Amino acid sequence: MFRHQKELQFEVKVDRPDPMLARQVQEVLGGQFGEMTVMMQYLFQGFNCRGEEKYKDMLMDIGTEEIGHVEMLCSLISQLLDGASPEDQAEAAKDPATAAIMGGINPQHLLVSGLGGLPTNSNGVPWNGSYIVASGNLLADMRSNLHAESQGRLQVARLYHMTKDEGVRATFRKMLARDRYHQYQWMAAISELEEKNGVVVPASFPPEAEMESQSEAYEFWNLSEGEESSDGPWATGSAPDGTGEFVYVAKPVPKGQIPNPKIPGAELHHDLDGKAVLK
Template sequence: MFRHQKELQYEVKVDRPDPMLARQVQEVLGGQFGEMTVMMQYLFQGFNCRGEEKYKDLLMDIGTEEIGHVEMLCALISQLLEGASPEDQAKAAEDPAIAAIMGGINPQQLIMSGLGAVPTNSNGVPWNGAYIVASGNLLADMRSNLHAETQGRLQVSRLYHMTKDEGVRTVFRKMLARDRYHQYQWLAAISELEEKNGVVVPASFPPEAEMEAQPEAYKLFNLSEGTESKEGPWARGTAQDGTGDFEYVSDPKPKGKAPKPGVPAPELHHDLTASVTDK
C-alpha cells in the first residue's frame, strides 16, 4: 500500500522562472538515469525480491523515497515554467547558439502539460521502461543500482553549475546528498553480498561446467594499439575470487576457424552463386 503525503521531502522554491533550465532539468527527471528510472528500478526489484526481508525492505524504502524525488522535480519544473509563453520560445530561438544547442523551450511543456513537467528527457524523448534493471539476482541488481546513482548524481552535479538560482541549487544540493548516501548504501549491500556469495554473478553457476574454459578466464588480450593496459591490476596478480592469476597476452592469436556459411535457398534471392562459399 502506498500513501501520498502532500508535503515535499525538501522545500522547493526557485528564485525566478527559467523555462530553459526547466527543459534541462527534464533530463534528471525522465532521462535514462533520471529519478523516474531509479524509482521504477528499485520498486520493481523490491516487488520481485525473494529471500532475506532486509533487502526487500531496503529497496522499498529507497524506491518510495524516489517517488518523492520525482514529485520534487515536477514541482521544481513547474516553478521554473511559471509565466512561460510561446513568445519565450520564439525569443530563445533568436540566439543562434541557444537555438542550435537547446532548440528553445521544450514545446511539450507548453503544449502537452500546460507549464508542467512531462515524463521525458531534455529532448522530449519519452521515458522508457527498458531503462530499468530488475533481474532477480540481488548482486547484479545492486551493482546496477550503484551505476544508476553514479550517473544520476553526475548529471545533477553538471546541472548545478548550469544555474545561479540559489533556490534551484538548494534543491540540487539535497538531491546530491541523498544520491551520495544511496551510493554508500548500494556499496554496502554489494560488499555484503560479495562476502556471502563471491564477486562473480551468478555465483550459483556450477564451476565444473566451465572448467575446460578456465584458462581463458584470466587473460587480457592486447587488441588495441599500445600496451599500457598491461600496467593495471587487471593484467597481473590474482583474480578477485582467488581461483587463478591474470595474464597479459601481448600478441593474441585466434583459436577458431574462419566461418564458411552455406548458400541459402534460391527463394531467398541472395544473388550468390554456389561457388562463392561452398568450398
C-alpha cells in the same frame, strides 16, 4: 500500499522562472538515468524480490523515496515554468547560439503539459521502461543500482553548475546528498552479498563448471595499439575471487576456425549462387 503526503521530502523553490533550465531538468527527471528510472528500477526489484526480507525492505524504502524525488522535480519544473508563454520561446530563439543548442524552450511544456513536468528527457524523448534493470539476481541488480546512482548524481552535479539560481541549487544539493548516500547503501549491500556468495555473477555457476574454458577467465588480450593496458591490476596478479592468476597476452592469436556457412536455399533470393534461378 502507498500513501501520499502533501509535503515534499525537501523544500523546493526557485528564485526566478527559467523555462530553459526547466528543459534541462527534464533529463534528471525522465532521462535514462533520471529519477523515474531509479524509482521504477528499485520498485520492480523490490516487488519481485524473493528471499531475505531486509533486501526487499531496503529496495522498497529507497524506491518509495524516489517517488518523492520525482514529485520534487515536477514541482521544480513547474516553478521554473511559471509565467512562460509562446513569446518566451520566440525571445529565446533570437539568440543564435541558444537557438542552435537548445532550440528555444521545450514546446511540450506549453503544448502538452500546461507548464508542468513531463515523463521525458531534455529532448522530449519519452521515458522508456527498457532503462530499468530488475533481473532477480540481487548482486547483479545492486551493481546496476550503483551505476544508476553514479550516472544520475553526475548529471545533477553538471546541472548544478548550469544555474546561478540559489533556490534551484539548494534543491540540487539535497538531491546530490541523497544520491551520495544511496551510493553508500548500494556499495554496502554489494559488499555484503560478495562476502556471502563471491564477486562473480551468478555465484551459482562456479568457475570449475566452465571446465576446459578455465584459461579464458584469466587472460587479458591486448587488442589495441600499444601495451599501456598491461599496467593495472586487471592484467596482473590474482583474480578477485582467488581462483587464478591473470596473464597479459601482448600478441593474442585467434583460437577458432574460419566460419564456412552453407549457402541458404535459392528461394531466399540471396544471389550468392549465380546458377540458382527460380521459376
